[in-house]
């Protein structure tokens with residue numbers, strides 16, 4: 001398999017996964033032109049579009065792609081029905097096309113219907129988990145987002161976090177602000193800053209890395225809880241997560 005990352009719009013990534021037969025799936029095409037360009041360059045045959053949620057910066061390129069590649073199936077949650085999806089999928093479904101076999105995982109929080117697509121080691125998680133951060137909670141509750149991150153966290157260490165935005169450096173600045181003594185976060189911030197100075201991408205990340213540098217996956221860490229000065233005797237993980245997310249929104 002070859003994983004291809006296509007920069008789009010301001011800070012979006014569109015993902016392509018191509019197999020040995022040059023068939024590929026397209027994930028969250030915010031635009032069509034850069035996708036068509038890469039498909040032509042690499043002589044790929046698209047076999048499906050996968051959509052994680054309904055926001056325009058994830059589905060904007062669908063109509064043009066469907067004009068270009070007739071009869072291309074589009075898989076997505078019910079909230080994407082008006083965005084071109086003709087195969088509605090939900091938690092527990094699998095998508096089997098050629099050598100692709102994706103499990104659909106419900107990841108509500110950013111939007112109510114948000115889903116992820118997992119085929120080891122690739123996780124296309126849209127706007128749920130970002131490198132060093134997580135998505136804003138627009139439609140769901142902190143409880144839902146926390147549970148969605150827990151589901152991702154249950155995947156193996158070598159899972160590739162294929163998220164839809166280049167937000168890593170700003171997420172790390174927030175993490176460093178909250179927890180300046182955390183060496184893993186400080187070191188990673190320096191590494192990522194250097195990469196971004198050269199305009200290099202910082203994703204996919206691995207779940208192993210995220211467990212070390214992503215505050216939202218460390219809500220059970222008592223040092224982090226102390227940092228947040230949570231004034232509860234035994235802060236619940238959910239309370240820690242909710243406070244972190246509020247602080248990030250205000251940062």
Ligand SMILES: [Zn+2]
Pocket residue numbers: 053055110127
């Ligand atoms: Zn979104």
